[in-house]
Amino acid sequence: MGQDQLRVGLVGTGPWATTVHAPGLADHPGTVLSAVWSRRPEAAAELAQAYDAVPTNDLDELFSQVDALAFAVPPAVQAELATRAAEAGKHLILEKPIAADLASAQRLAEAVTSAGVASLVMLTLRFAQQTRDWLAGVTSTDGWRGGDVRWLSGALLAGKYATSLWRQDPTAGALADIGPHAFDLLDAALGPIIDVLAAHCGPDDLWQLLLEHEGGITSTATLSLRMPVQPTVVEYSVYGDHGLRTLGRGGAATDSYTALLDDFAAMVASGTTTHPCDVRRGLHLARIVDRARAVAFR
Numbered sequence: 001m002g003q004d005q006l007r008v009g010l011v012g013t014g015p016w017a018t019t020v021h022a023p024g025l026a027d028h029p030g031t032v033l034s035a036v037w038s039r040r041p042e043a044a045a046e047l048a049q050a051y052d053a054v055p056t057n058d059l060d061e062l063f064s065q066v067d068a069l070a071f072a073v074p075p076a077v078q079a080e081l082a083t084r085a086a087e088a089g090k091h092l093i094l095e096k097p098i099a100a101d102l103a104s105a106q107r108l109a110e111a112v113t114s115a116g117v118a119s120l121v122m123l124t125l126r127f128a129q130q131t132r133d134w135l136a137g138v139t140s141t142d143g144w145r146g147g148d149v150r151w152l153s154g155a156l157l158a159g160k161y162a163t164s165l166w167r168q169d170p171t172a173g174a175l176a177d178i179g180p181h182a183f184d185l186l187d188a189a190l191g192p193i194i195d196v197l198a199a200h201c202g203p204d205d206l207w208q209l210l211l212e213h214e215g216g217i218t219s220t221a222t223l224s225l226r227m228p229v230q231p232t233v234v235e236y237s238v239y240g241d242h243g244l245r246t247l248g249r250g251g252a253a254t255d256s257y258t259a260l261l262d263d264f265a266a267m268v269a270s271g272t273t274t275h276p277c278d279v280r281r282g283l284h285l286a287r288i289v290d291r292a293r294a295v296a297f298r
Contacts, residue, residue: 009035009070012073013043013046020072021070024254027258031264071094074165075099079105080104083104087111096180098283105282108282108283113279118273119278119282121281123180124181127277128255138245144189144238144241146219146239148186150222150233150234153224154225154227156168170205173225175223178225179285187213190213190217191213205226
């Protein structure tokens with residue numbers, strides 16, 4: 001391990017942890033995978049062995065081994081453990097949604113702010129170079145009148161995430177899982193989302209939402225994780241005085257994770273605690289999700 005490398009602990013041993021987080025942390029020049037935590041000792045031991053890391057199911061031991069933590073666990077678990085980690089002075093790489101409910105998201109954001117630690121939320125599309133180029137082009141001009149996103153997937157019908165209990169919750173599903181991605185890019189492109197004007201959850205986890213942005217712009221989102229679509233459809237668009245600008249789902253998650261780690265390592269090295277995708281962004285997105293639930297199920 002190099003002297004300038006961040007010692008990062010990985011919390012979780014599921015599919016996303018093993019295919020994105022672990023290899024990304026091990027391969028990045030600014031980080032080293034130092035420890036793996038799981039409530040299942042055998043799972044922690046198996047993943048840790050592959051990267052010469054320390055396996056543990058003890059939080060105090062985990063904290064003693066690392067400078068930062070990367071999370072790949074359900075939102076409720078992440079909010080609880082990440083809050084404790086921030087209070088222990090550890091920098092955080094968080095998954096979205098950052099918590100299962102708004103109150104927990106607020107407590108986590110407050111803990112991060114009080115501790116003065118760095119944080120980033122793994123908004124995969126936001127870190128893709130294709131997305132950065134698209135956003136740069138959109139935000140360099142004005143005159144946009146609206147936008148929309150359509151994200152249709154069968155991920156909860158079969159495959160490695162189909163048994164994910166938190167995603168099966170009828171008030172979560174697509175809204176909680178892919179909603180943060182959808183809202184993040186619409187918000188970044190068109191200005192802050194300030195309200196959910198309409199929200200409906202129908203069969204097949206089909207969410208349809210009307211969003212209000214600052215300045216009176218509106219956008220729409222159609223989301224589902226139970227739609228038998230192959231391959232997954234991800235389409236963003238904004239429209240206005242400059243015509244129509246579209247964005248599809250491009251790039252690999254592993255490339256986005258490398259870009260995130262570039263920013264994360266630079267933040268820690270420079271003592272920076274603010275970033276467009278830090279925990280406060282996660283809290284903003286949690287507020288939108290919470291508002292959408294309230295509108296849909298009132």
